[in-house]
Amino acid sequence: MTLQVRVQRIAQETAEVRVFKLVPATGQALPPFTAGAHIDVYLPGGLVRPYSLCNDPRERDVYCIGVKREPASRGGSATLHAQVREGDVLQVSEPRNHFPLAPNATHHLLLGAGIGITPLLAMGHALAAQSASYELHDFARSQDLMAFQEALLQPQFAGHVHFHIGLSPDTVQATLDRLLQARREGAHLYLCGPRPFMDAVRAIAAATAWPQDAVHFEYFTADALAGQAPGDRFTVRLARSGGEYAIPAERSIVQVLSEQGVEVFTSCEQGVCGTCITGVLEGTPDHRDSYLTEEERERNDTLMPCVSRACSPVLVLDI
Numbered sequence: 001m002t003l004q005v006r007v008q009r010i011a012q013e014t015a016e017v018r019v020f021k022l023v024p025a026t027g028q029a030l031p032p033f034t035a036g037a038h039i040d041v042y043l044p045g046g047l048v049r050p051y052s053l054c055n056d057p058r059e060r061d062v063y064c065i066g067v068k069r070e071p072a073s074r075g076g077s078a079t080l081h082a083q084v085r086e087g088d089v090l091q092v093s094e095p096r097n098h099f100p101l102a103p104n105a106t107h108h109l110l111l112g113a114g115i116g117i118t119p120l121l122a123m124g125h126a127l128a129a130q131s132a133s134y135e136l137h138d139f140a141r142s143q144d145l146m147a148f149q150e151a152l153l154q155p156q157f158a159g160h161v162h163f164h165i166g167l168s169p170d171t172v173q174a175t176l177d178r179l180l181q182a183r184r185e186g187a188h189l190y191l192c193g194p195r196p197f198m199d200a201v202r203a204i205a206a207a208t209a210w211p212q213d214a215v216h217f218e219y220f221t222a223d224a225l226a227g228q229a230p231g232d233r234f235t236v237r238l239a240r241s242g243g244e245y246a247i248p249a250e251r252s253i254v255q256v257l258s259e260q261g262v263e264v265f266t267s268c269e270q271g272v273c274g275t276c277i278t279g280v281l282e283g284t285p286d287h288r289d290s291y292l293t294e295e296e297r298e299r300n301d302t303l304m305p306c307v308s309r310a311c312s313p314v315l316v317l318d319i
């Protein structure tokens with residue numbers, strides 16, 4: 001189900017980041033959301049892009065998204081910055097949360113870099129409201145580029161938020177080493193930021209005492225396909241409808257199926273949102289998404305056909 005929202009306010013947070021404050025276009029309350037949730041925004045020109053909600057989840061009449069203009073993006077952030085104005089009405093999805101807080105954690109360690117701070121800001125609000133044990137570390141290349149600094153300096157976050165500005169790569173690594181070395185029993189880790197930052201944190205967490213199920217992360221849309229080669233040709237067989245289709249190197253499963261009249265629901269088409277998740281009955285997927293957990297990947301019983309491919313010559317899908 002989609003919702004109609006009006007862009008009540010657009011604030012320039014930094015030179016690159018704008019915050020869009022979205023309110024109900026119809027006057028009804030918006031569906032509630034939990035910290036870490038995102039909405040899909042249906043943009044002029046037919047693009048659909050997921051953005052994390054960054055406001056306090058207790059607010060029922062507003063969704064706020066922070067959007068960094070990405071020169072290398074496939075058009076989502078550029079469209080929002082260039083074409084969407086205050087007063088415009090947009091269609092958005094109901095909030096969905098693939099990056100929730102762990103309810104049983106004894107301590108929450110939130111690590112964000114750049115625009116990755118957006119879901120962590122909503123988490124900070126939720127944790128402050130629960131008087132939970134948490135610390136939030138925000139990394140930025142410079143003071144000018146640090147979005148939401150004013151929000152994070154509000155009294156409810158005092159003593160919990162730490163800024164790391166303009167650090168060299170070695171100092172970032174040393175800081176992450178220090179933060180991750182001593183894991184408190186029952187602590188959970190949440191990270192969101194550019195791919196090199198995420199890779200560094202995940203590598204340290206894997207080498208120290210962090211169990212996989214205590215590490216939660218969300219990649220940016222633009223990072224989802226970074227560095228991935230097109231892949232080989234393979235065949236997809238549809239178990240329920242009986243079709244069989246060749247997927248050439250330069251086309252996705254979703255593209256080929258849609259040309260053949262087989263509908264798979266999609267949203268981001270970048271392996272981030274989880275909308276297109278599909279069961280795999282036979283064959284080995286070549287997972288290229290940023291949505292499934294390591295455990296889910298290893299099971300090989302689902303894949304994201306908007307980006308993922310096959311390691312085996314044939315994939316049998318539960319469609």
Ligand code: FES
Binds near residue numbers: 266269273274276291
């Ligand atoms: S459409 Fe978003 S993961 Fe495939």
